[in-house]
Amino acid sequence: MQAQEKKQQFNPYKVALFSALGSLAAEMLLYPLDTICTKIVSNTKQYLTLKQGYNMIVSKEGVKGLYRGFSTIVHCSFTPSIIYFFSYEKMNKYCLKRINQIQNEKMKTLCKQTMPLITSSIAEILCFIPYMPFDVVRNRLQINDPNFQYKGCIDGLKQIYKKEGFLRLYKASHIHIITTTFYTGIMFWLYELQRYHLLKNNKQRKQNTLNFLESTVISLISTLISTIIINPLDLILTRYQIIDTNKQKLSTKIIVQDLIKNEGYLAFFKGLSSRITIQSSHVVIWMPIYDHFKGIYGADIYENTLY
Numbered sequence: 001m002q003a004q005e006k007k008q009q010f011n012p013y014k015v016a017l018f019s020a021l022g023s024l025a026a027e028m029l030l031y032p033l034d035t036i037c038t039k040i041v042s043n044t045k046q047y048l049t050l051k052q053g054y055n056m057i058v059s060k061e062g063v064k065g066l067y068r069g070f071s072t073i074v075h076c077s078f079t080p081s082i083i084y085f086f087s088y089e090k091m092n093k094y095c096l097k098r099i100n101q102i103q104n105e106k107m108k109t110l111c112k113q114t115m116p117l118i119t120s121s122i123a124e125i126l127c128f129i130p131y132m133p134f135d136v137v138r139n140r141l142q143i144n145d146p147n148f149q150y151k152g153c154i155d156g157l158k159q160i161y162k163k164e165g166f167l168r169l170y171k172a173s174h175i176h177i178i179t180t181t182f183y184t185g186i187m188f189w190l191y192e193l194q195r196y197h198l199l200k201n202n203k204q205r206k207q208n209t210l211n212f213l214e215s216t217v218i219s220l221i222s223t224l225i226s227t228i229i230i231n232p233l234d235l236i237l238t239r240y241q242i243i244d245t246n247k248q249k250l251s252t253k254i255i256v257q258d259l260i261k262n263e264g265y266l267a268f269f270k271g272l273s274s275r276i277t278i279q280s281s282h283v284v285i286w287m288p289i290y291d292h293f294k295g296i297y298g299a300d301i302y303e304n305t306l307y
Helices: 002-007 012-042 050-061 063-067 070-099 105-143 153-164 166-170 173-200 212-241 252-263 265-269 272-297
Strands: none
Touching: 012 050, 012 063, 012 070, 012 105, 012 212, 012 272, 050 063, 050 272, 070 105, 070 153, 105 153, 105 166, 105 173, 105 212, 153 166, 173 212, 173 272, 212 252, 212 265, 212 272, 252 265
């Protein structure tokens, strides 16, 4: 009864705030890895390991080179996370009210288990609008190309707007939407399914939260599968964002053709090991925080929860 009383305190604001803070902390800690990964996937001449990417940056720019673009971190992490988690929990709450009116138990369970794939994808699209411009600037700062010597994120936005136009900040939007919605949708769907079965098979819990080990294991499984599936699209997205439109035409088709011609099909998996490392490390930090507050204040597909 105590768990149910706590669960009735639905508060998406708290879930969003604490989850976003956890995501921000993870992003700050792992930012150097993200810089290395961006450098690896943007390199068209050779395959680089995580260590080689690190050595390339540090030898030319010093340790500070690992933190190029760090000024974008709040705009690329905290703000989008607030929008994402709030939207995700609100949509789940609304959908669960409708789903619980279904009389057929099998259909009800199927709808609950399918719901996160849809709601997480929509929530990702909503947070895309404030995120995308700063992500373009961040990627350009991280590769340290002579053509993109911005003083910071605001200066980067101004220069891109002045030289390439406002729409350049969103010209990779079609690739970005496909990449991030697929990744987030698959990752959260797998996470929620595993979470559902863990909670269902252990009804002695005081509240609908997983312990740290459980949350970590299912987070890693979900992240591993999602990252492997999405890596080719993520690579294309990075290549797309770092193109200077004053010198080269933007074309997804040309990027893919050049990639296959000059680097081979294996190039689609450039940076996979480093991407798995960073995504896994990232999710291990913030997902247990999210799960804790979701179990108390969020909307849960676990069937024993009152809505």
